[in-house]
Amino acid sequence: MISEPEMVGDSAAWPQSETATSEDRSPSPRGRRPWLWAVGGAVTASAVWAGGLYAYGPGAGVDTRGYRVAEGLCAKVKLSALSADLGKRAEDPAEMVDEHSALDKIMCGYHFESTAKQPPGVSVQYKVEVVLETHKKTDPEPEFEALVNQPSWLDGLPPRPEEVPALGEKAFLTGMGEDEDPRLRVLDGGAVLSLEVGAEVGYDEDYYEEQGADMEDITPDLSAMPPLMVEDMRELMSVFKGTS
Template sequence: MRGYQLDQDPCPSAQLKSIGAAIAPRESTAIVDSGLLRHAALDQTQCLISLRSRTKAERPGNGWSIDYTVGITVALHKKTDPGDEFEAQRRVTDLGVVPEELVESVPDLGDKAYLVTRDAGNVELRVLEGGAVLSLHLSASTRDQSADDEEDVVGDGPDVPDLSPYQPAMISDMRDLMSSLKH
């Protein structure tokens, strides 16, 4: 296991310092669906963390806002080697298989690491180190702040921002997450 342990759910204490500095700090109470699975073969946790909304001065205007969410998944495989599946699934996302050119190898991070760009508003950093598989997913979405939930939004909102400038911050925060899980 290379020293990795899930003694407790790491999501509540994940600092996300680099992403927070690059985009916006995390909301202190914005953890959704966090939980810890313990099993003889696998320990796993998964969560979504919202980042603080941008101030009005940073918003794209016309009542629209850009919301950012960070997803964290940690799976510690205690009985099987996840290496073959990790490699085989490097292009698989929740919406299907992305072209090879949207998968970028990240050197000097775990045994293998990939940045996978699903689309303009979604990028995921996946790392394999021994029996540990870690993922940090950054997504951006736009929403009309002035519309009621049940009201149809008229007109197009701003484009979702390009997330590629935040990839170094994702790598830095992944290193911090990996360090926090080693004992």
Template sequence: MISEPELADEDGGAPRPPDRSETYVVGDDDVSRRRNARALSPRGVRWLWALGGALAASAVWAGGLYAYDRTGADLRGYRISEDLCLDADLSALSELLGGKRSPQPAVEEQRAIDRSFCDVTMMRGRPREVKDDALPSSYSSVVVNYTLHKETDPAPEFDATLTPLAHSRIVDRKTKRIPELGERAYLMTDSAGYTPELKVLDGRAVFSIEVRSEYVAEGPHGTGPPAKPERVDPDALELALVEDMKTLMAAVKK
């Protein structure tokens, strides 16, 4: 019976095949041999590759978070308005409602949101002199708001907050979609088509321009009967609002 040839020892005969566990031994103890053998086994190699892949994926994920934190949300070039009464030119509305007077701006900058506000009076002609002891019979208040959301997306809530709550002085409101203005734009008016408010969503920026008509009593210190309201064509107001809104949106971009 022929048996398998035995491997020769180190003193002679054919060279002995290298022991995989001994080739990478660091140290002379048996524990080092066993650890190296396990590390170089196919299972150990697969485990090292899996560990390396997980570490690489974690590094990419962390790098993505760092890049997002550094750059923030895409604001589409919109910036904070330090003085909204300057950025909101409102020249189209001024042609209809009269010259701008007593602008009152306000601004607040926070980590998550920037808010700017402007309230301006528009009045036709020159106001009566003080010696006449009388007030103007009518004027308009134009209120402009601009909000820049830097951390949250306002889109899901935009449509839901168009109309005022029930306790508002104007409850019955009509809503009209305005095309080709920002992402979404709506014009709200009362039942007669007056007191318009134009609201626009464009990415993280939300704008609104509202026109409120004010009337006072005639006579000394407003003691006489109320003046007859002078109405402005609602279609002309709509066109003026859209034109002034486009100018404002362009003004607050970098």
């Protein structure tokens, strides 16, 4: 959970959708401001992913189970369960696509305006990130559980993953502790999928100055997200396979 002062009513700035296709470089998304909430998740995963491109050697290929990376897929992901809880989905999703002979990747970013009543001078926004990686030359299974069990860069503590049955070949939920963002990771053949939910709290500094009051420490409760994430993961797996 990220908390930073900002004016109520200002929507979090999201990068414009763009597509990068390259055999030789990692994607470099441009935007008005970074996805701060995802620093501990997608950025770390992207670094491992980028390094992995050089570590992979030639192979006979991996069964990607029908998953594919293509432009426009982010708009087809409905996130029905999360949408019913988080509020109205704002703006078009941010999309980044990168294709490589060893690994294809698509990242989708979604922004939700909370409809729940908040204290005066406070706004809460939710962000959901979806990632699909299709490994075409090297089986990702040996590294999958290792990545799931990596300590958080914030506190260095073990993530205490919880296994989710009947979802792909292997699936784990992490981020169930206090002040952590829940994340669901799924391995299905040569495909690795992740779904993460985060919250950002905005404070109207002018309001608090006028009222002569201290800013309230608001921490959105994300404890109800995991079952909704599992439900939406089944939906987006179908989207990325082209079966829905």
